[in-house]
Every structure is written in structure tokens, then in C-alpha cells.
Amino acid sequence: MSVTYDKGTLKQLKDGVLPHEKAHQMQSKFKDADRFMKMLEVWQDSVEWDDKILMPLAEHLFVVAKPGGRRVVQSTWGHEYCEAHENWKLYAKVFVRNTPELMREIFPDKLGAHTDWMQIREYYDPVSGALLEVEAVPPGYPIVHDFKPDIDTFYNEWLKMPVPEA
Amino acid sequence: MIPAHKIETTPIGWDGRTVKEMLEESERLVADSGRYYGLEELRLREGNPILFEKIFSHLRGGLVNARSTALNISASPIVAEIGELCFALYTPEGDSIALSTGIIVHVHTISDAIKFMIRNNFEENPGIRPGFVFSNNNSMIGDVHTADVHTIIPIFWEDELIGWAAGVTHEIDVGGIAPGSMCYGHPDRYGDGLLLSTELAGTNDEFHEDYLLRCRESVRAEMYWVLDEKTRLTGCQLIRDQVYRTIEEVGIDAYKQFIREAIEEGRRSFIGTVKQMTFPGEYEAPSFMDVPWKDDLTVHMQSRKDMLMNSPVKITIGAEGRLDVSFEGANGWDFHSFNCSKSAMQGAMWVLLTQTLFNSDKVNDGAYYATSVHLPYGSWCNPNFEKVSTTLAWLFLIPGFTGMWRSLSRAYFARGFLEEVYASYPCTFNLLQGGGINHFGQPSAFTNFELSSQGTGALYYKDGEASCAAMWNPEGDMGEMESWEFLEPLLYLGRRIKANSAGHGKYRGGWGMESLRMLYKTQSQVLFTGGEGHVFGTAGIFGGYPGNSGYRHAMHGTNMKALFDGRKPYPVVDGDPENSQMSELVEAQQETFDLHALCGPHPFGEYDLYASVQRGGPGLGDPLERDPSAVETDLNKGDLSPRFASGVYGVVATQNGDGKWTVDPEATARRRDEIRRERLEKSVDTREFIDRERERILQKDFIAPVCDMYRSSLSLSESWRDKFYRFWNLPEDFQF
Numbered sequence: 001m002s003v004t005y006d007k008g009t010l011k012q013l014k015d016g017v018l019p020h021e022k023a024h025q026m027q028s029k030f031k032d033a034d035r036f037m038k039m040l041e042v043w044q045d046s047v048e049w050d051d052k053i054l055m056p057l058a059e060h061l062f063v064v065a066k067p068g069g070r071r072v073v074q075s076t077w078g079h080e081y082c083e084a085h086e087n088w089k090l091y092a093k094v095f096v097r098n099t100p101e102l103m104r105e106i107f108p109d110k111l112g113a114h115t116d117w118m119q120i121r122e123y124y125d126p127v128s129g130a131l132l133e134v135e136a137v138p139p140g141y142p143i144v145h146d147f148k149p150d151i152d153t154f155y156n157e158w159l160k161m162p163v164p165e166a
Numbered sequence: 167m168i169p170a171h172k173i174e175t176t177p178i179g180w181d182g183r184t185v186k187e188m189l190e191e192s193e194r195l196v197a198d199s200g201r202y203y204g205l206e207e208l209r210l211r212e213g214n215p216i217l218f219e220k221i222f223s224h225l226r227g228g229l230v231n232a233r234s235t236a237l238n239i240s241a242s243p244i245v246a247e248i249g250e251l252c253f254a255l256y257t258p259e260g261d262s263i264a265l266s267t268g269i270i271v272h273v274h275t276i277s278d279a280i281k282f283m284i285r286n287n288f289e290e291n292p293g294i295r296p297g298f299v300f301s302n303n304n305s306m307i308g309d310v311h312t313a314d315v316h317t318i319i320p321i322f323w324e325d326e327l328i329g330w331a332a333g334v335t336h337e338i339d340v341g342g343i344a345p346g347s348m349c350y351g352h353p354d355r356y357g358d359g360l361l362l363s364t365e366l367a368g369t370n371d372e373f374h375e376d377y378l379l380r381c382r383e384s385v386r387a388e389m390y391w392v393l394d395e396k397t398r399l400t401g402c403q404l405i406r407d408q409v410y411r412t413i414e415e416v417g418i419d420a421y422k423q424f425i426r427e428a429i430e431e432g433r434r435s436f437i438g439t440v441k442q443m444t445f446p447g448e449y450e451a452p453s454f455m456d457v458p459w460k461d462d463l464t465v466h467m468q469s470r471k472d473m474l475m476n477s478p479v480k481i482t483i484g485a486e487g488r489l490d491v492s493f494e495g496a497n498g499w500d501f502h503s504f505n506c507s508k509s510a511m512q513g514a515m516w517v518l519l520t521q522t523l524f525n526s527d528k529v530n531d532g533a534y535y536a537t538s539v540h541l542p543y544g545s546w547c548n549p550n551f552e553k554v555s556t557t558l559a560w561l562f563l564i565p566g567f568t569g570m571w572r573s574l575s576r577a578y579f580a581r582g583f584l585e586e587v588y589a590s591y592p593c594t595f596n597l598l599q600g601g602g603i604n605h606f607g608q609p610s611a612f613t614n615f616e617l618s619s620q621g622t623g624a625l626y627y628k629d630g631e632a633s634c635a636a637m638w639n640p641e642g643d644m645g646e647m648e649s650w651e652f653l654e655p656l657l658y659l660g661r662r663i664k665a666n667s668a669g670h671g672k673y674r675g676g677w678g679m680e681s682l683r684m685l686y687k688t689q690s691q692v693l694f695t696g697g698e699g700h701v702f703g704t705a706g707i708f709g710g711y712p713g714n715s716g717y718r719h720a721m722h723g724t725n726m727k728a729l730f731d732g733r734k735p736y737p738v739v740d741g742d743p744e745n746s747q748m749s750e751l752v753e754a755q756q757e758t759f760d761l762h763a764l765c766g767p768h769p770f771g772e773y774d775l776y777a778s779v780q781r782g783g784p785g786l787g788d789p790l791e792r793d794p795s796a797v798e799t800d801l802n803k804g805d806l807s808p809r810f811a812s813g814v815y816g817v818v819a820t821q822n823g824d825g826k827w828t829v830d831p832e833a834t835a836r837r838r839d840e841i842r843r844e845r846l847e848k849s850v851d852t853r854e855f856i857d858r859e860r861e862r863i864l865q866k867d868f869i870a871p872v873c874d875m876y877r878s879s880l881s882l883s884e885s886w887r888d889k890f891y892r893f894w895n896l897p898e899d900f901q902f
Contacts, residue, residue, distance in 0.1 A: 010582070010584075013584050013585060013626075013627060014584060016626075016627045016628070016672075016673070018627060020627075020628060023585050023627055023628070026585045027585050027586065031442055031443060031583065033442075035581065035582040035583060036581055036582045038582070039581075039582030039584075040582075055445070055580050056579060056580055056582075057580065058576065058579065058708055059579075059708035059709065059786075059787055059788075060708075089852055090852050090853065090856075091852065092852055093845075093846060093849035093850065093851060093852070094849055094850060094851075094852045094855045095845065095848055095849040095850075096855065105813055105814070106670065106711060106810075106814060107666065107714060107715075108666050108742055108743055108744050108807070109743055109744050110717040110743040110744075110759075110760075110761060111666060111667065111714040111715060111717070111743060112702075112714070112715060113700060113701050113702050113715050114699075114700040114701075114761055116700075116868075116869045116872075117456055117474065117700040117701050117869065117871070117872065118454065118700065118701040118702060120711070121855075122845075122849070123852070124845050124846060124849050126846070128842060129841075129842030129843060129844075129845040129846045130709070130788050130790070130791075130842065131709040131788040131789070131790070131845070132708070132709050132788070133707075133708065133709055134705065134706050134709060134710065134711050134712075135705065136454075136701070136702040136704075136705045136712050137452065137454070138454060138474060138701075138868075138872045138875065139859070139862065139867075139868055139872060140859060140862060140863050140868055140872065140876065140894075141452070142889070142890060142893040142894065143852065143856070143893070144450050144451070144452060145448075145450050146449065146450060146451065146573075146576060147447060147448070147449050147450075147573070147576045147577075147580070148447050148448045148449075149445055149446070149447040149580060150445075150446040150447040150448075150483075150485075153446045153484075153485045154445055154446050154447075157485050158441055158446065158485075
């Protein structure tokens, strides 16, 4: 019998309130084939805007369908960052921890990096101030493009369906 | 007299072929068809699935049993308690069919070693015969480093080679230039210790006495070495017996068909899993490691400079479900012991995939055929100098692959499999090694393996676990303190969770731990400290922070004996390094307390103190989204300092007279709103930061190891150079 989960269970998993034993069972069992579509519904229910979510890109970030065939990275709070193939971090707010004093706000002395060797870059959502991603890289390192999804291949070749439009 | 290897010239492969011919055919069929051995149909699996599963279960059971039985022969805590051993079964061409539990990184490195023997005509000289025993620990042939010793035996059925059984254990000492299994500070391979290059070490199912004699004379912990040799050989023979029992039951033809189909099934299964659980696209996740040796007099003069490793991992998941990992942009190898052979890199990738994407008991080299790893020639992960030292390749391997797990987690997240999302693992350091005259008055060496128990990364739905795992051994165990005290002349004054070691996040990483060790009943020991100190070796995900980096704290010429005699308080941990228990309670003639968490062998005497700090896992998500009651719990356990509860988590809590913390939910919500506003006020548009940082680059306003890292990566890779110059909009004539 194929495995499947109802939306309520998946929402509990997303919200971190699913009993750990059940989450552990989900890890151990065969995967459910309808997970992607069901999770899309769970994510769609979780946001206040109406744009159609094509995929979750990262925590609080989604690729959504816009009129005219545009695919845009958009946050939970409705901020539009960029096209899906671009790096959303380039359109965020950033705070760089590059002095010992700023590093000490996060780690005790000697448990954090030396800022001559490595800096911490914190990327915030410009609307909400939510912390979306933390980079730990040497100074001068190009901003990391964590994930550039291939949405066409995913829908057309893996799911065997056209990419939804707005 | 005719040499023994010249007497028998009949090919040992199937159908009158040599094994080399079989390997060449296998590789040709894979290249032509993309399928293992060119198999289109899995006739046995589809025609008689019960028999297929039965054969697998017999073999898998035999491997697990071999490991569980053989480890009782070993006297080494690393093997017997920590479980640093593994066994696997291979095809005649050296592809793994099935494996036991344990340090499964070696399943593929042994495959490299077997193929090396085949490609180099071992069938002719020294011969591959029933009862032969081969030993290997050469990373350039197939291994991670000299500490991991392979025993490999051929398995014959009548006159044909039908496979290989192999086992691996991690040794306490390998006779390197300094004591310990992974010594460093020397510039090249000539200090790496006893080197076994797929050597014929025995015949008639026994080790040659001259081989064992050479090993005994070459290493410091000879009893442990010899017993480990017997552990591995016994395990191999148990596997061989199980293969014979299986063949007697199902017949040789079914067995031969099974081993081909099992690997092709593994390949197909891997691709199916990639398509089922991930999302096609490109993923980037660089990581770094510091080697701060400019002023370290304990290392060789060629090694004395500050160095920074660049591991620019990029993963591409293609339409066909293949997983291609590239290290393009990695900087160059150097005169230290942290260089990685191609075999080591393959092994590391393999051990990670088997813990996350392909964590089935049916894992085998099928996964290898569905993946690729690009390793730039001349880099730290594929040196163009064969005599590099690799004794502690793990120092770069461990941080070097953290990004891979984070990238896969992004794929799981996109696909909706939130239960699989993991912020990745922390580095598995501090590595404490050493040796000298021990507490029994004997010359000795040791490698402490409590580093098998680091905090794990946060999951999408819960905090990481404290002090329980290592990326290289999914069955890690810290070992009993008493066992280590028997092996090492260092008493444990204490061992506990290290406060503030976990990476912050909505879900924090698991706590790391620390041990405080005191040298006892010895006047002559050298000790290493091994790990990252100036950088974080990993990172968090989705707004989570990395776990702690390491540091070095040692006290020499202490008054510990006087404290004991006077029944005065003494430290049991180092604790908060800003308020060190060691510094507060102990007087010492010399105290070393800095970020040089990676240093060569230093001399220690009786009553000297050594803090061994392990790592916490990285976090996941914005810390301001963390359940305030979870912060309260961490405060009340003493694992989180109040200033981080307030500053990082925005939690407003008060402490009563009994020391118990209580969170004020309303005040916390208000404080969190304030912090979100403060974030927007103090941050800048990323474009503005890019303009500012570009000026720093043009001024080369970085310390030497950072400039050196960029200079090396840019010179080794044209594509990485193009990307770097394009991103920062640098003039073509700019150079670091």
C-alpha cells in the first residue's frame, strides 16, 4: 500500500508540532508520491497573498507565478525579490559581522570565528526584518547563490505536467 | 628456481579471461550504456525476487555478523568500543555489492584499492590466489589516510575469482613521525608512517610472520596493531564462509547473476531516489578551514604559514536524476597533512550519501555509478604531487563536505520532505592525539576518539541532538572515560555539555561537549590539538547560525597536586571561555589560551591540564522564531548564557532567588519586534555592501591567508576566476 499523509499532518510537520515519533516514522517509511503537491497547498494556505506558489525556495521564500509568465521570488510577507533564476540575496538587506565586538554578540570569545579570517553575513527580509539566511565566509567571498532551481525540468520532465501559470 | 608467482599462469577470471580483462569490459559496458555491466533487464530480480532478496539477506547478514564477531578480537577502544571498523563484499572487478555497518566511508576506498591491484597486473605478480591476504593503507591507491588499514582477500569458487572480502580498522598509531594515528606537522608523505601499498601480507589464510614483524617494529602501539590485523582477517574469512554457504544453497550461476544485478539495482534505485526526493537545479555551499601555522614552531619550516582552505562545493542535479558534485575553484594542496586523495573524496561523498539520500541497507557501488565528483587537478582535493602527506585528510574532508548535506536539504525542502531537512553536521574536532612514556612506563601512542560524538545539526522540526555523532561514522560513540584512561596517561577531571556551543536558530544545533584532562603518572608526553579555530567549518541554514569553532587551552607547570593535597577546589571543565574555570582555579607557569586550535605536538608533563572542546551542531531558522519556553529550558540547564537568550533570541526572562529563569511571553514578543526593527536599521542593501566590499578587494585589504586562498583558487580555475571577476566587476589586470 502506498504511503500518503493528510494535509493536517504535513501542516503539523511544517509547524514543528508533529510528535517526534511520527516524524521519525515518516523518515523511516517509503516516501509519499503526492508530497510535493500537498505541501504546495499547505504553503499556499500559510501565506496571505494570492500569487500561485510554484515551489518553496527556502524558509519564508517562494517562487510564485506572476502575470506574463514571470516567476518571482517572494517572501512570506509579500516582498518581491527577483526572478527565480537570480540570487534573492542581492535584493535583500544585509548585516555583516566583521569585528570581534559584533562576533561576540553571537558567540562567546574564542567560540566564534576570527573576523580577519571569516565574517558572518546576515540576510534580512526588507519588509519584516526576518533573518532568512546566514553566510559564514572569508571577507571578499562572492555572495553565495544557494539554490538555482530548474523549474521547467522539474514540472515538465519529472512531474510530467506543464508549469502552472498565474 | 621458479618464483612462486610464475608457476601458475591460468587466468583466474570468468570464462578463461583475466580479471583485468573483466574490469576493462565492465568499464567499457558502463561507458557505452550508462548501466552497470550494460544490464538492461534484471532477470533474477524480476524473475525470482524472493531468491534475489534471500541472497542479499544472506550476504548482508554475513557482513554484519562478521563485524560484530570480529571486533571482539580487537583490544583497541577505537575498534572495540567506538566501532571504527567495517566489512564489505566486492565483485571480482572490485565493485561493492553489500556492506556491514560501521565506518562505511571505506567501502569505496577499498574498491579503489582492489581495482588498483587488478589494473597493475597483480594477477601475474605477486599473484592473486586462494588464501592470499593483501594489506593497504595508501591513500593514493585507495584510502583516506594511513591510519585506516585494509585487509583484502580474494574469494575463489573452483578456479574462478568470484569476489573479494575486505575489512578496515582505524589504528591507534601508524608509526608516523610523531605519536598518534593521524600525526601532522611534517611536510610530506615521508612522515606519514608505515605505508602498505596493496601489499601481499599473507598466504594460506595467515599473515606472513615477516609482515607482522615489520608492522610491530614500525608502530608504537604494536599489540593493538597486530590484534587489529587479526580482527580484519577473521572478519574477511567469516564473509568468505558466508559467500560459500550462499553459493552452495543457490548455485554459482545465481550468485554471479545476483552480484551484477545488485549493483545495477543500486544505481537505478539511487536515480529513482534523486528524482523522488530532490529538485533539479544548481546548489552552492562553500566551506572553509584554517591552518594557522605562520608562527607554529612545532611544525616543519615548509609548513610555517597561515593557510585557508576553500571548498566551493557546487551540486548539479540534472534532468536524468544524476548527482554531479564539483569542487571547481578549490585552492591548491600544500605542505601539510590535510591533502585529500581522489579516493578519499569519493569515500567521503559516499559516506554522506549513505546517511541521507541513499540510506538503505542495500547501498552499494550502484550509487557511485549514478554520481560524479569533479576534483580539480593540483588542488587540495586532487594533488598533482603524489608524495603529499595525507595523514589527517579528514581535517579538510570534514568541513569540505558540509555544504553537500545543506544543499541536499534545500532540495528536500523544495520537494516537501521537511522531515529530511538537516542543517548539516559540525566539524568532528577537537582531535586529541599524543604519546610518549605512558602511565605503565611504556613507550606508547594514543588517539582519543570521543570526537565521534559531536552535536548534530538542527532538523526542520526539532533541535539537534547533543554529543552523539560524527559525519564519518553514523554509529559514533564517545567511549567510556575509564577506557580512555586505561589507554592514555590523562585523567578525566570532567566531561560535560559545552555551554553556548550550539548554532542558534529557530531550532538550535545539538550541544557539543568538553573534557578536561590532566596528565598523570607520566613525565613525557606530546599532545596535539586538532580542529578549526579562526573559522567556522560549517554553516547553518534558513537563518540558523553555525555551531562553535574551537580554541586551545592548556596549562603547564600547574599547582594541581597542591590543590588535591590541600583539598582545594579544582576545575572539572573549562566552561565559559570568558570566565574560564581553569584560569580561575589553577596557577600555572605557562598558560596557552588562543584560537590556534590546530597545532603540532607540544610537550606536556604530569599535572598539566588540557581542555578538549568538541563542537555543537549548526542551527536552522531565525532564532527570533524559537519557542521562548525552549530558550527558558536551555537557560535553566545552564547550557545557554543569559546574554544570548536576550540578544540573539530576544527572550525576556527573570531569575528568581533559586536561580530559576522564567520567560515573560508578552515582553519577549515586544522585544522581538524591536530587534526586527533594529535589524532593518543597522543593515544595508546588499548592493551597497557589494560596492563596499569591492573596494576592499581592490585594496587587497585582507590578511595573507585570505589573499593566498584567492590567489590559488583563481590561478587553478579559469571558470572560478571568471565568476569571481564578474561578480565583483574587477578589472582584468587586477591580481591578488
